[in-house]
Amino acid sequence: MKTQTINSEPLFFQDATTLAELIRTKEVSPVEVIKAHLDRIEAVNPAVNAVVVVADSAIEAAKKAEAAVMRGDKLGPLHGVPFSVKDSIDTENILTQRGSPIFKGRIPDNDATSVARMKTAGGILLAKTNLPEFSYWIESDNLLSGRTNNPWDLTRTPGGSSGGESAAIAAGMSPLGLGTDLAISVRGPAAQTGIVSLKATHGRIPMTGIWPRAPRRFWHVGPMARSIRDLTLAFSLLAGPDGKDAYSTSTTLFDNGSGFLPYRPLRIGWMVGPGFGPVDSEVAATVKAAAEALKSIGLFVEPVGIPALEKDFALDVFNRIHVMEMKPAFREAIAGRSDNEIYKMAKTMLSLPDTSITDFIDAEQAAERIRDGYAEYFKDYDALITHVLPIPAHKHGETEFVIDGQKVDATYLQGATVPLNVTGLPGISMRFGTSKEGMPINVQIVGKWSAESTILHIASLLESISAVRGLYAKL
Known part of the structure; x- marks a missing residue:
């Protein structure tokens, strides 16, 4: 068991695929790998505050893995x-407190399906990561475990709701993790810290053992990592029905991103609007650069528009549906609890007026129109490149932004991500640029329903281009 450094990089900055190979070939031991990450957590977590619980069983599990x-x-x-695992996802015999004093000390009896599948593949649960109260906001801050900071700049947010997960992976505290996504929550945080994440087609990965589930039609669980090949591996392990989540019924095969590609050059469109809200010029330029990079290697790429997104603003549609549906779960959770146990976002969400039945039905019909609009787009194209966020990671606590000359509130940061939750389409968030202030800028690769292989393939091409061109510095 030779060294803590591989190709000049410390163990804690190796991706999961590399670590698995190093362990398999006995170049490092599982114990060495786990200890390297525990040491990293001890060194950087006090400043970043991404990890909220370290699994006491990790070292013992590593010893058993080494013996095997x-x-x-x-x-x-x-x-x-x-x-690592976002702290809204159940972990057997390990605290799962959902970012709230209401659930302080809660220890589940069973793993979520996604956690169990990672363990079945040989993974060792290392830590639980921070989130906003009840997983509901674009910053990871709560009354129980406090605020998570962006490892690139501690004065900025790593996003939400999977912000603790994104910060932990970016800072080398974990190579691979699980987050959840209602409107932005694995893709936005990945963009704010420059890692990669996948929101698969709705239902491809079971949500069993994850709270809250309402509104069920919009929730997803997905992998977060530092390499596209790790996303590909994790998705191949996580996908498939479990007989418990009724939305998880797809038995569509999945491969490594090559077997299901069309027998012709890929056709890719790119857009930053209209239909998403205002976009910062640096972010828009990064999307265009990604499109041009793909075009330069022989793919058919052109600017596009999706009229359905201009007719019905997906964020408005989402808000009119999901607020109505999530309130019962929130009310049940806080029933009989004192006001000082409830943080600002739950209070805000519960204070919002109920959607009238007329508006609810209108929103449902608008969601169908948006879905149809994407279906029409995908008759002619295999993928769509957009921005993830309209701006790079922002300062903590900011609630209003001026973007391309327009003043918007913080909910507008979800403008390009929430359409995929309304429609159930798959999307990848991956870095392809850097702001003038040195913050990561990610692009979003959107695919047809159940076409994860295609977008993972495209993402791997962009990743290779980034590596060759040396487009951005490491943390």
């Missing part, structure tokens, strides 16, 4: 590799 290697046992694809 030495015996020559058959090893899973993530054997001995640590992973």
Whole structure:
């Protein structure tokens, strides 16, 4: 068991695929890998505050994994590799407190399906990560475990609701993790810290063992990592029905991103609006640069528009539906609890007026029109490149922004991500640029329903271009 550094990079900055190979070939031990990440957590988490619970079982699990290697046992694809989990996702015998004093001390009896599948592949649960109260906001701050900071700039947010997960992975505290996404929550945080994430087609990965579930039609669980190949591996392990989540019914096969590609050059459109709200010029330029990079390697790429997004603003549609549906779960959670146990976002959400039944039905019909609009787009194209966020990571606590000359509130940061929750389409968030202030800028790659292979393939092409061109510095 030779070294803590591989190709001049410390173990804690190796991706999960590399770590699995190093363990399989006995170049490092699972114990060494786990200890390297625990040391990293001890070193940087006090400033970043991304990890809220360290799994006491991690070292013991690593010792068992090491013994299996030495015996020559058959090893899973993530054997001995640590992973982290957002603290809204149940973990057996390990605290899952959902970012709220209301759930302080809560220890589930069972793993969420997604966690269980990571463990079945040989992964070792290392830590739970921070989130906003009840997973409902674009910053990761709560009364129980406080605020998470962006490792690129501690005065800025790593986003929400999977902000603790994004910050932990970006800072080297974990190579791979699980987040959840209602409107932005794995893709936005990935963009704010420059990592990668996947929101798969709705239902591809079961939500069993994750709270809240309302509104069920919009919630997703997805992998977050530092490489596209790790996203590909994790998705291949996570996808498929579990017999418990009725939305998770797809048995569509998944491969490594090549077997299901069309027998012709890929056709890709790109857009930054209209239909998404205002976009910062640096972000728009990054989307265009990603499109031009794909065009330069022989893909058919052109600017496009989706009229349905201009007719019905997806963020407004989403708000009129989801506020109505999530309130019962919130009311049940806070029933009988004191006011000082409830943070600002739950109070804000519960104070919003109910959607009238007329507006609710109108919003449902608008959601169908948006879905139809994407279906029409995907008759002619295999993927769509957009921005993830209209601006790079912002300062903590900011609630209003001037973007391209327009003043908008913080909810507008979801303008390009929420359409994929309204429609259930898959999307990848990955870095392709840097702001003038040195913050990461990600692009979003959107695919047809159940076409994760295609967008993962496109993402791997962009990742290769970034590596060759040296487009951005590491943390």
